[in-house]
Amino acid sequence: MGRRVCTVLVVLLVGLAGTAGRGVAVERPVVELSAAQAGAGGTVTVSGTGWRPRTLLMVLVCGRATPARGVVGGTNSCANGDGRAVTTGADGAFSRRLPVAEPPVPCPCVVHVATVTGAGAEADAVLQVAGHPVAPLPARPSGGRLAVLSATRLTGSSGPLTWFGAPPSRTLVLTVGNTGTGPIENPVFQVGTAHGVFAPEWDEREWHGTLAPGKKAQVKLPVELPAGAHGDYTVTLRHEGRVLARQPWAVGRPWGVTLFWILLCLVVPAALFRAGMAVVDRVRPRRPGGIPRAPRPARRRRPRLPRSRTAGPPGAAPAPPPAPALPWFTPDSVPGGPTGRSCAPHDDSATSPTTPTPEGPT
Template sequence: MTYPRTTPGAPLAGALLALLALLPLLALSAGPAVAEEPPRPKVTLSKSEGGKGGEITVSGSGWQPGALLMLLVCGQAAPGTGVIGGTNSCANTDGRAATVDARGAFTQKLPVAEPPTPCPCVIHVVGVTGRQDAVDTEFTVAGHPTAPLPEAQDGGRLAVLASARLEGSSGLLVWFGAPARREVVVTVGNLGPTPVKDPVFEVGTSHGVFAPQYEERQWRGTIEPGRRALVRLPVELAAGAHGDYQVSVRHGGKVLVEQPWGVGRPWGVTLFWVLLTVVVPAGLFRIGMAVVDRIRPPAAPAAPAARRPRAPRRPPARRRAGAPAPAPEEPTAALPWFTPESAPSENSPTTKGMS
């Protein structure tokens, strides 16, 4: 009985092949590497209650470094539900801005003011640049009226399913400073379990480092769960606005889309002022000349020039038929020393010299 002959490297090659076959199984069992989540933003207050005219210190951590934040006292809000009326329920004139340092922290003093809506109230901290984080911290405004929060109209959750766009064009009047108008067109879907009926969106425009000023826009219609809808929201700038703007749309306190909008300079206004600087001086000059012509005294009439008496014309001498026409006489200039009286006559004796 004979046995097959084996080479010395065969067991090593088989082990390598088995190890290569097990590598995919080991990778699947280990699973993907879990990325470390960034810290969630937090806000703390120096005190939980204050009266109008007072001041509190707002501190935060876990925010995006270098971000610009807006701090407001808002009514009709509670932690977890957001500000129901948006910034229309906040004391916007008494708000403060804060800049996050390199460690993601900030500290800012905020005056206590009464919001335009009743409490429950919160200190609303929202990111203006960078991540659109928002944190609401419960706060009591002493002496301010209180009312229960309105019930939620629906339990739907809207999300953007396609990129937004701006539709519309500028007319001739915009070239002369009229307000520019557009429509924000966005496709949203209902990811919640209940339908969303007549949702209220907030459309705001921002220029440079300024925070957007939101205005409510209600969309008429119902979005069933799992369905989508094309939403058109009008947006308008102030008269004479030009430059680079950013249009933001949010719903339920969450920013859905941001779309840039470049508005050209109204050169028609510049042309109007240039023409005005030319036409007005010319018109004033014409009016001044007309006034001068009216108030200037009339000039005296000039005396008529004296007429010289004409010399009497002698009738031409008659000539006989066939006689040649007399040659025209050439005028001869009279010599100063010759006069007709000094000419010799036929009867005067001639002198031939002295004899």
């Protein structure tokens, strides 16, 4: 009896464990194609399930890739110009028609689907591109591993156009070393830029060169933000899924754009006002009868008095001009008088000559 009870308990525990395991199992994203082979210029329907709801995905045709190894060389091996974007539904599924284009590298080819923002997730489906060359995949890396040996820094400065909204750009400089047992050839880094608390946007940057085991090298990778970007940003560098470094970046506000809009708000109303006044002046009705408006009289200038010919001493006030004589009156005579004498009082001393008195003995 005791053994039966123990057996029943063991069976129940195993069943509960299996149910719990199925409940916590995480569904991996899956990609399916409507056709396994298509020629360049055709289309295939790409369907997927198991993705996060309301997530933006990028769908690309990539060469030198297999579902087991992924895309060798990153998106540099994909036909990026013919890619398509799609957003998953509330159930994490999607369906999108994709034009078939030849990737820049030989096949084997896949349709590569990856998330654009948020936590990274990707899936591949095999696609044979008819007429595209096929080449074997490169050998796997032989145990190389990168490590950062110095502090990262952002070098360079923005030009004057950045003050007017041009994309800010810098160069991420760091020293890396190979701590593995095999060489690393042409490593592909992922450089992400995040604004505040938002998820980073990743761009792939390939460093050309071979790093032998135990060697180090200085790596310089360009970093660029979108036009008009400003505020606090974080630059993240990772390789093969491992985050190698993070570097803050404070971007100033493009005040030139604000100044431009202020001037525009001042100039445009002034120009419209002047244009409106010109139109009003042109369409304004004339006076009744068609009589044109009389011109303004010219301003008359006051006549200047003639200066006296007799110049006084320097600094003296100018002498007043002589009073004009009346035509019927002269200061020396009274018209119509019998004697013609002057009306002014007579002064003998002023009119009679002075007779000298003879001097002699008395």
